Amino acid sequence: MKFELIERPLKEIGADVELIFVVNKDLEHKFIKDKCEFEFYGFKGEGVLFLQSQKRLYVGIANTEVDTIRQGAAKAYNALKDYEVSSLKVASYITKCAKFSTQALVEGFILASYKFDKYKKEKKQSKLESVLISSESFDENTLEIEKAKIGITNGQIMANATNFAKDIVNEIPEVYTPLKFEQDALELAKSDKNIKCKVYDEKFLQKESMNAFLAVNRASVHPPRLIHLSYTPKDAKKRIVFVGKGLTYDSGGLSLKPADYMLTMKADKSGGAAVMAIIKAASELGLKLEIHSIIGATENMIGGNAYKPDDVLISRAGVSIEVRNTDAEGRLVLADCLSFAQDLKPDILIDLATLTGACVVGLGEYTTGVMGNSSELKESFRHKSKLSGELNSELEFNDYLKELIKSQIADVSNAASSRYGGAITAGLFLDKFIKDEYKDSWLHLDIAGPAYVEKPWGYNQAGASGAGVRACLYFLNSIGKDK
Numbered sequence: 001m002k003f004e005l006i007e008r009p010l011k012e013i014g015a016d017v018e019l020i021f022v023v024n025k026d027l028e029h030k031f032i033k034d035k036c037e038f039e040f041y042g043f044k045g046e047g048v049l050f051l052q053s054q055k056r057l058y059v060g061i062a063n064t065e066v067d068t069i070r071q072g073a074a075k076a077y078n079a080l081k082d083y084e085v086s087s088l089k090v091a092s093y094i095t096k097c098a099k100f101s102t103q104a105l106v107e108g109f110i111l112a113s114y115k116f117d118k119y120k121k122e123k124k125q126s127k128l129e130s131v132l133i134s135s136e137s138f139d140e141n142t143l144e145i146e147k148a149k150i151g152i153t154n155g156q157i158m159a160n161a162t163n164f165a166k167d168i169v170n171e172i173p174e175v176y177t178p179l180k181f182e183q184d185a186l187e188l189a190k191s192d193k194n195i196k197c198k199v200y201d202e203k204f205l206q207k208e209s210m211n212a213f214l215a216v217n218r219a220s221v222h223p224p225r226l227i228h229l230s231y232t233p234k235d236a237k238k239r240i241v242f243v244g245k246g247l248t249y250d251s252g253g254l255s256l257k258p259a260d261y262m263l264t265m266k267a268d269k270s271g272g273a274a275v276m277a278i279i280k281a282a283s284e285l286g287l288k289l290e291i292h293s294i295i296g297a298t299e300n301m302i303g304g305n306a307y308k309p310d311d312v313l314i315s316r317a318g319v320s321i322e323v324r325n326t327d328a329e330g331r332l333v334l335a336d337c338l339s340f341a342q343d344l345k346p347d348i349l350i351d352l353a354t355l356t357g358a359c360v361v362g363l364g365e366y367t368t369g370v371m372g373n374s375s376e377l378k379e380s381f382r383h384k385s386k387l388s389g390e391l392n393s394e395l396e397f398n399d400y401l402k403e404l405i406k407s408q409i410a411d412v413s414n415a416a417s418s419r420y421g422g423a424i425t426a427g428l429f430l431d432k433f434i435k436d437e438y439k440d441s442w443l444h445l446d447i448a449g450p451a452y453v454e455k456p457w458g459y460n461q462a463g464a465s466g467a468g469v470r471a472c473l474y475f476l477n478s479i480g481k482d483k
């Protein structure tokens, strides 16, 4: 799909169809022309009405907030995808900022256009090829052309990166193994000269005493990989290190998951997919930030050599871990990866992980849990990622919950003694592996809910959503400008 900003009023632009957003059921707006048809079809400004002979598509939206525009664009895409419509024109709908409104419009189309149909014989090809955005505005706001153009570029990069992550997450576990993670990372570095990739195998993990990570991998026929992607522009202002949980399959291990819960666990690599997509987009955006993405890639399987509940593991950081549940494997992989990541001396350290079912219970399927020790960093992340449209909520640490991960025989237990507060106790476990000097620079994002939802929601399809990708990119884009 191509996007173009055209400095002409709508009526002077030629296209197969005109898209008109009906804002807050206001049917009196100058863009609206087909009131007779509205009456006939019972259209009151909500939902979608496509008048084929008039070549106009009306999409009702409640307001012109950035994410509403994104949702509206996705609705428009979905309404047209089965028609022979190859070009669409639309006015500018600006709330405060031309850049973000235009960016959201572009993102809505690209996010909605995603499909994962490689295993289907019948593939539906959408005809929509170009979206022409007029400089004419819905209201008195004048479109700042240059800013809107940046919005178009950024929207394409960020939405395509989101779709890139979805492809990784949706791929089946038979195909998407740690070695496939390695292959994709190497390919990314090959196709983008600004991204470097180092891959470490089990020998390196042994040498580094990453015994928590190795234990999780032990019963898998697929070897583990620690993948380190880096983007190091010359004039970088800050160094941001991302760590992604890359469980290409989580069966639960010997603490085996019940059948119903095991289904969808191909999505346990969503954190790894997200950090790969983030660095790809960061480079394409040319951000003046040094970015590193670390992926801990392994399966969690069963077998005669599987690690066991009752085992004690000595992690890379030297912290001993009592294994009380082999299904709490993500925190074990992350413990060693976070330790490795801190050697890079990050200004900001962010991990993304489908870490706990408890986070989904607490916040619902659509919301990421934001944890960490610094209120300032949590607030700043939540504020600066807001326009991405991704939902998140803070889950505050407290000392009472810290008691629950104490172990009788080791420094920490990998499973809390109570189910209650499971997302936070998992976060507190990770905190054990954060050195004092990085306590306030670390954020933990539990994306277990939104990373993979089995039904469509908003501009997301059933399956992977690329959770965390846009939130982190909006955050990075914003701190890139800080002094």
Ligand code: BES
Pocket: 250, 252, 268, 325, 327, 328, 329, 330, 354, 355, 356, 357, 358, 360, 414, 415, 416, 422, 448, 449
């Ligand atoms: N990958 C799961 C968490 C998960 C659950 C992600 C649902 C997405 C959807 C994780 O490894 C896990 O199994 N966590 C356990 C921890 C428990 C054993 C302490 C959980 O949440 O039940």
Ligand code: ZN
Pocket: 250, 252, 326, 327, 328, 329, 330
């Ligand atoms: Zn698990």
Ligand code: ZN
Pocket: 247, 250, 268, 327, 329, 330, 354, 355
């Ligand atoms: Zn897991």
